[in-house]
Amino acid sequence: MRDRLMQILAGGLPSGVVSTSREVTSVEESPSGATLRFADGSAEGPFDLVVGADGIKGAARKAVRAGPGGGSGGGNDDAIYSGIRIQYGVALAGQRPEGSERELHQWFGGDTYGLSATYQGIGDKKFEMVAAVYQDRDRKEENAVWDQVEAKGACLRRLDERGFPQEMRALAEASDRFYELGVYYRNPLEGWVSRGEGQVVLLGDAAHAMPPNLGQGANQAIQDAYCLAGRLADLNSGAAFEGSLIAALRYYERVRKPDTSLVLAKSAFVGAVETLGGAAGGGAVGEAFRDNFFFGMWKAGVAEQIFMDGAMPKV
Ligand SMILES: Cc1cc2nc3c(=O)[nH]c(=O)nc-3n(C[C@H](O)[C@H](O)[C@H](O)COP(=O)(O)OP(=O)(O)OC[C@H]3O[C@@H](n4cnc5c(N)ncnc54)[C@H](O)[C@@H]3O)c2cc1C
Numbered sequence: 001m002r003d004r005l006m007q008i009l010a011g012g013l014p015s016g017v018v019s020t021s022r023e024v025t026s027v028e029e030s031p032s033g034a035t036l037r038f039a040d041g042s043a044e045g046p047f048d049l050v051v052g053a054d055g056i057k058g059a060a061r062k063a064v065r066a067g068p069g070g071g072s073g074g075g076n077d078d079a080i081y082s083g084i085r086i087q088y089g090v091a092l093a094g095q096r097p098e099g100s101e102r103e104l105h106q107w108f109g110g111d112t113y114g115l116s117a118t119y120q121g122i123g124d125k126k127f128e129m130v131a132a133v134y135q136d137r138d139r140k141e142e143n144a145v146w147d148q149v150e151a152k153g154a155c156l157r158r159l160d161e162r163g164f165p166q167e168m169r170a171l172a173e174a175s176d177r178f179y180e181l182g183v184y185y186r187n188p189l190e191g192w193v194s195r196g197e198g199q200v201v202l203l204g205d206a207a208h209a210m211p212p213n214l215g216q217g218a219n220q221a222i223q224d225a226y227c228l229a230g231r232l233a234d235l236n237s238g239a240a241f242e243g244s245l246i247a248a249l250r251y252y253e254r255v256r257k258p259d260t261s262l263v264l265a266k267s268a269f270v271g272a273v274e275t276l277g278g279a280a281g282g283g284a285v286g287e288a289f290r291d292n293f294f295f296g297m298w299k300a301g302v303a304e305q306i307f308m309d310g311a312m313p314k315v
Helices: 002-011 058-063 148-161 166-174 215-238 246-274 283-300 302-309
Strands: 024-030 033-038 043-047 050-052 080-092 104-109 112-120 126-135 177-185 200-204
Touching: 024 058, 024 246, 033 058, 043 200, 050 166, 050 302, 058 080, 058 148, 080 166, 080 246, 112 148, 126 148, 126 166, 148 166, 177 246, 177 283, 200 246, 200 302, 215 302, 246 283, 283 302
Parallel strands: 050 200
Antiparallel strands: 024 033, 033 043, 080 126, 080 177, 104 112, 112 126
16 A cells, blocks of 8 residues: 555655655746745755656646746646545455455445455555445535545445445444545646746656546556656666757656556546446446446456556556
8 A cells, every 4th residue: 555655665765855744835947947835935946857746736737837937828727527436445454355355346336336455554464445436426625525434424325225245334334544535637638847947747646647447546657757767867877868858858758648648538437437327327227338338348358458458567
C-alpha cells in the first residue's frame, strides 16, 4: 500500500532532501528559474526544473497552464466529474476467506460494483479493503462525506439492500477507516510542460488523473517518473537533446501521453459499464448489458489483456 511504497522510495534518497507538511501555493517561473512559494510564507528556488507530482488538485498545474509571463492559459482547469462515487473502507487483515490474499474478489449487486482485496503494509502488517462503486450524476466534492460513521453506515445499507455476500459486509463492518470519494479525472490531452519558461513539468495524477477502475493511476505515475528520469539523465550525460531541457521534457510528454490517455479512456469506460443499472444507469437493461459484457470479456480473455496491457511499461 501507499505507506510501504513511500517508505521504499524515501529509503532510496539521501537524508534531508524530503520535506513534508509544507503546502506549495504557487510555482513562479522567471528567466533565472522556477521558484516555489509556500503557505507558511517561505520560498525556495530558483530551480532549473520543478516536477509537479502533486496530484489532481496540486499547484504545479496552474503554472503549467499559465501562458508566457504568468498570464492565464485559458480553458477550464476544473477536474472532470465522472459521475461515479466510491464508498471505501480499510481494516486490518482477518475478515477475508483463508487463502484469498492474492485474489481480488468482485461482485455486481443491482447498480453497485463491489470488490475486496488484501494489501501489504509496513512490516508484517496486512490490510484488507472493501469498495462499493456506483453512479451518482450529482456532482459532489471528493470526500463530500467526511464523517466516517455516516460513510460506513451508508455503505452497509447499500450492501444489505443489494444482497452483497457476507465477506463484503463483514469487512465493511470491521473497517476502522472509511471514505466516500467522488471520482474525478483530468483531460490528459492538456499540456504537461509549462508554456512559460518550460521549467515546470507534470507527472502522475497532476498530468492524467484517471478513474481507478483499472487500478492504473499509481502504476502510470511510476512509469512517468521512470521515463522522465531517464530523459533527464540522457540530457545531463549529453547522450541526447543537445543540452535542451525543453526538448527532453517534450520527448517525455510525447512518449507518455498517448498511452496514459488510452488507459484513462479505458478506465472511464470500464467504470461506466461496471456501474450500469439503477436509476442513473439504465435499470434492468443496463444490468443485463453489464453482466453480458463482462461475461463475454472474460470468456474471450479480453479482460486479462486489458489489465496486463496497462501494467506493461511503456517508457
Ligand atoms: C479508490 C481508489 C483506488 C485506487 N486504486 C489504485 C490501484 O489499485 N492501482 C493504481 O495504480 N492506482 C490506484 N488508484 C490511483 C492512485 O491512487 C493515484 O493515481 C496515485 O496516487 C497518483 O499518484 P500521484 O503521486 O500522482 O498523486 P497523489 O497520490 O495524489 O500524491 C500527490 C501528493 O502531493 C501532495 N500535494 C498536493 N498538493 C500539494 C501542494 N499544493 N503542496 C504540497 N504538496 C501537495 C499531496 O498531499 C500528495 O501527497 C486508486 C485511486 C483511488 C481513489
